[in-house]
Structures are given as C-alpha cells and as structure tokens.
Amino acid sequence: MCVRMKLLIIGYKNHALRLHRLLTTLGANDIKLWNYRVDSYDEILNSDVIFIASPNNTHVDYIKNILETSKKKDSVYIFCEKPPATEHESIMYLDHDIPENIKKRIYFNFNYRHSILAKGISKVLNSGELGNPIYFSFYNSHGLAFKDPNNWRFSSGNLMDGILGTVTSHYLDLCLWLFDIHDIFLYKNDIAKNNIIDTITVNLLIKHKKYCNIDIFNSYAGPYINEAKLIFEDGYFSLKNGKLSLFSPRDSFSSDGRFTIPNETIIFDGDYYDVSLLNSLKYFIDAVKMNREFPLKMYNCSMRTNKFLLDYC
Numbered sequence: 001m002c003v004r005m006k007l008l009i010i011g012y013k014n015h016a017l018r019l020h021r022l023l024t025t026l027g028a029n030d031i032k033l034w035n036y037r038v039d040s041y042d043e044i045l046n047s048d049v050i051f052i053a054s055p056n057n058t059h060v061d062y063i064k065n066i067l068e069t070s071k072k073k074d075s076v077y078i079f080c081e082k083p084p085a086t087e088h089e090s091i092m093y094l095d096h097d098i099p100e101n102i103k104k105r106i107y108f109n110f111n112y113r114h115s116i117l118a119k120g121i122s123k124v125l126n127s128g129e130l131g132n133p134i135y136f137s138f139y140n141s142h143g144l145a146f147k148d149p150n151n152w153r154f155s156s157g158n159l160m161d162g163i164l165g166t167v168t169s170h171y172l173d174l175c176l177w178l179f180d181i182h183d184i185f186l187y188k189n190d191i192a193k194n195n196i197i198d199t200i201t202v203n204l205l206i207k208h209k210k211y212c213n214i215d216i217f218n219s220y221a222g223p224y225i226n227e228a229k230l231i232f233e234d235g236y237f238s239l240k241n242g243k244l245s246l247f248s249p250r251d252s253f254s255s256d257g258r259f260t261i262p263n264e265t266i267i268f269d270g271d272y273y274d275v276s277l278l279n280s281l282k283y284f285i286d287a288v289k290m291n292r293e294f295p296l297k298m299y300n301c302s303m304r305t306n307k308f309l310l311d312y313c
Helices: 015-025 056-069 088-097 116-127 163-178 272-289 296-311
Strands: 007-010 031-034 049-052 077-081 106-109 133-141 180-189 199-208 210-219 225-232 235-240 243-248 263-269
Touching: 007 015, 015 031, 015 272, 049 056, 056 077, 056 088, 077 272, 088 296, 106 272, 106 296, 116 163, 116 225, 116 235, 116 243, 116 263, 116 272, 133 163, 163 199, 163 210, 163 296
Parallel strands: 007 031, 007 049, 049 077, 077 106, 133 210
Antiparallel strands: 133 225, 180 199, 199 210, 225 235, 235 243, 243 263
C-alpha cells in the first residue's frame, strides 16, 4: 500500500489475523495488531485507519470512543466487522447521532455484497438475461452446538453474538442489498437442547418486477452444508462448498425430447468466503488510498440489516 498511514487492527487473533494476512496481500506492510490487555489506547487514537475485529458487543463502544476522542476523528477511516451493533440503544447511536460526513468514512464489513455470487446476481438482474428471479435458498450448517456448547458464540445469550449476528446477518444483508423486501419471518430453535438458540430459519418475500420467495437456513446443530440455489426463469446459480456454477438455459432437452439439466458454466471454484472478504477489503483500501467517501446507501443498508436482526433477538 503506497499511502503512508497508520493502520491498526483492534484484535490480535482469529479473524484479526485473517484480516492482517489479507491486508498484506493488498500491499499493506505496517499494520499494528492491537491487544487490549497490553497495548495503549493512545495507539488507536493516533491511527489513520482502524479495523474493528473485536467481539460484536464492543463494536459501538470503540466507534463512539474513537469519534469522541481521536485527534483524527474527522479524517479517520473505520472498517468495522458485522454486525455493527448488538443492542437497540447502540443502533440508535449509529443511525441518529453520527453526522453524515462521518458515516461516509465508516465501513461495515458485510462482505457478501462483494462476493462473486452477488456480482453474478447483479449482472443478470440488470441485463435480464435469465428473466425474473423465482426462488432463492441458502443453507449453512455444522454441528458446533453438539461438539462445543461452551464456545464463545453461545456465551453471551445475545443472538447478535451468536448465530443470528455471526451467520444469518451475511445472508439477510445480501438480500437487503440486492432487493426490496416486503415481508420477513424469522424462526428460532434450540435443536441441541442447550438452552441456546442454535438454529435460525428466515423466510423473505422480495420484489424484482415480480415477487420471489427466499429461504435462509443457518444452524450450529446440523450436518455440514454450505450451499445456495438461486433460481431464475431461464437458469439458476448453484453454490456448493465454494464452487459457483450457472446452469442455463431452461429449455434444455435430452435426445428423446425430455427436459434435462441445463449446461453448466463454472464461474468460480475455490475459497469463496476469503475471496469475498478480500474483495471487501480491497474496496475499502482503494477508498482510503484515494481519500474517497463511501456511498451513504452502504451505511444505511447496514443499519437496516442490523435493525431487522435486533427486532428478532
């Protein structure tokens, strides 16, 4: 990274280390991993670019303290992991108490907006080449609630620190980013019987010229699955364990004239999540390099996603 700025990551392990690794691939070579146990808070206040990768319930406290006490509060860039807030009072602060010019320098990392799938959906929606969307489904599951019921994801009792804020937020935000949502229903379950919500099902009704249903299933209490199907009138996207394919056209026939599976075009096959995260970081870093503001609609969509989630906690 050619711009001489002080970059600091609030966090020193797990996701903070992943951010550090990916930032290095983007050319950043002087990044401080900040450990609240041993490092001075002044290091945060003297930084030009701050990445908040701390526990979910601390995000707003860090943002508030930075904006109130940093000498660079009018110029600092903040990259904050999702979800932005875990309580209604905190989301009210983010939504109403921060001036618009400051909001345009705060970036919440709903990185699925920058995924290859999101780009594919946007392309076919804009071009109309696959017709209207008919039905979308997202499934993400593994058995953590049975394997490790004492994991940090279950410790607070707040769903924004658990499966709702950590997993479901990605899929819900992607849908809110791409579509107008008319109805939303969310169902919670404790499959592992640990007195912890470990499974979420969301049903959405969206509109893009015509109405379309979306189902989201996220669980810490099921077998491993990481798949999505996004069905349009003339084809569908299939995402399975990082492999994204497009199957089209609808009118595909076997030699005896029966409908058959359309031709497959492989769009991507690899570490799907890391690529979306890298794309998101690149978008952020490019804005920092050019001293560019982020569109306010990005901030507002993050608030809308967060409010939906908090309504169901």
